[in-house]
Amino acid sequence: MTARRSTPVGRHPELGRQIAWARRENERRRRAYETAARDWRRRDQHLERLRIEATGFHGCALPGTELPVRLDDGEVVYRILPVAELVEAEARHLPGLPAPDPTLTAELLDPADGPLPAGLRVVDTGAAVVTDRRTAFAGRAVRREWAHADLLGPGHHPDAPVTLLHPGDGGRPAGLRVPVNAAANFRFYLTLAYATATETRDGVAARLDALLADHRAARPRPPRPLGVADAPVARRRPERLAAAGAVAIAVLLGVTAAGTWPATAGPAHRAGPATGSATAAPDGGLAPDPLPAPAGGGDGGPAPSPAGEPTPLPHPAGGPTRPTVTQTPAGAGTTQVVLPAPSRATTPAPAAPSTTPPAVSPTGSPSPTVSPTGSPTGTTGSPSPTGCRPPVDPPQCRGG
Structure with missing residues (x-):
């Protein structure tokens, strides 16, 4: 059993659509060409017969044939019309009516089946005959004859099968439909x-020779076969475009909500100690007791003191500060209070005096008084036996 081989059309649906379009278009063009060629051949044969008639036809006697009119001696027949209508103009000069012109054209030899032109009326219905001398009409109630030698010429209407015969005496034109x-x-x-x-x-x-030459010069040519490259580009339907747009919007909203869109995701900011913020602490303007920083001074914080004392927490500039109580190493027997140094980054703004009571030292000694401007003042606790003074940086005391 052999496996079924996939065709190029199955792998490429667009190629299959183009091949089907080329087949349909070639078939349509072939039928149109055959119709045009058939009409051209019919017209060519007709013009060829008329040219032969123009050079060799001189009428026929038609003996024994019943005619609408009686022929004179030597008169011959050119054309017999079993059914015809006698029409007459309502005035001598009317716009839109054909003027006398014996010249034949391609349009006059193929008239349209239009309505009766304005200004004409039907007088009677009957039969007509054309001879080498006259045109005669015989109806139910009216008979009319036009001698060719007395006419200004026939006038053929291009949009209706009507021919008017203009008399030479200037009378109202009449004719046949x-x-x-x-x-x-x-x-x-x-x-x-x-x-x-x-x-x-x-x-x-001569006029028929010119018409025949022009007709043969306009012979239809077979169409060029079309291929895949001639197929038009497929246009998407509006409903499909709307569905694709809705899917794209849904995907965009989902990606944005998930936070994975590269245009909305930004670098993560790590919260650090604020040195210039004027926001008050949650406990009435006093910062909580500091916690010892991890070893090595992670996250850019100050490194611990060599003696192992905890580092005080920096306070916002311009706000009330709370003194930090530190203890000396074991064996010192004394407790020292270290005030934080003022911030050097910005000049603190005047602040209202704080009414918060001072914190009590673990040893029972009164806490130092904080000035309204946030500047450090002296302490009233027990003096250190070593006589430490507050250094500038870092804000801590160390035994001598």
């Missing part, structure tokens, strides 16, 4: 009969 499928041949044979009566037949043949 014929079925649209018989209009091309009727116009040609009427023009040919009029040219025969006015001895301008050669001009009709």
Whole structure:
């Protein structure tokens, strides 16, 4: 049993879509070309037959044929119309009506099936015949004849199968409306009969030669086969674009809420001792008792004293301070009070005198008085037997 081999179309859906589009488009273009070529061949055969008729046709006698009118001696028939309508203009000069012009054009040989032009009315319905001498109409109640030698010329309407015959005496024009499928041949044979009566037949043949040459120059060409590269780019549907946008917004909100978005995550700040803050301590402006710092002075704090005394906690500048009570090493027998040194970073602002009672020393001696300006004052406790004085940095006393 052999494994089924995957095709390139299965691996690439876009390629399959392009191949299907190329097949459909090639089929559509092929059908359009065949329709245009069929119409062109029909038109070419018709023009070729008309050119032959313009040079070799001189009418027919049609003996024994019943005609709408009686023919004169030597009169021949060019065209018979079993059904036709007699139309008449309501005035001599009306805009939009065709002027007398015996010249044939491609549009006149293929008229449209439009309505009756404005200014014309239908007088009667019957049959008509075109001979080398005249055009005659025989209806139920009206009969009309136009001698070709007395006409200014036929006028063919381009948008309706109507042909007006303009008389030379300046009377109101009248004419015939014929079925649209018989209009091309009727116009040609009427023009040919009029040219025969006015001895301008050669001009009709030359005009047909020009029409045939122009028609053959416009022969349709087969279309170029289309390939995958000619396929248009697929456009996404609006609902798919909206769904993709909603998913993108949801992902963005989720990443932002999780804190993993690189644009919102910042470096972590470690809280350190505030030296310039004016915020009061929670116990009425006095800082809590300091805790001994770990060995080595971690986090940038002051290193412990060599004698092992705890280092006092620095207080905010400008606020009330609380004296730190330190004890001498075992054997000294005395207790010393060390006041913190004033901050050198900023000048403290005047503060209101504190009403907090002074703290009591563990030995029972009164605590030192704190000045309103935060400057250290002398102590009233027992003097150290060694006579220590407060150093500037670090704020601690050491035995002599």
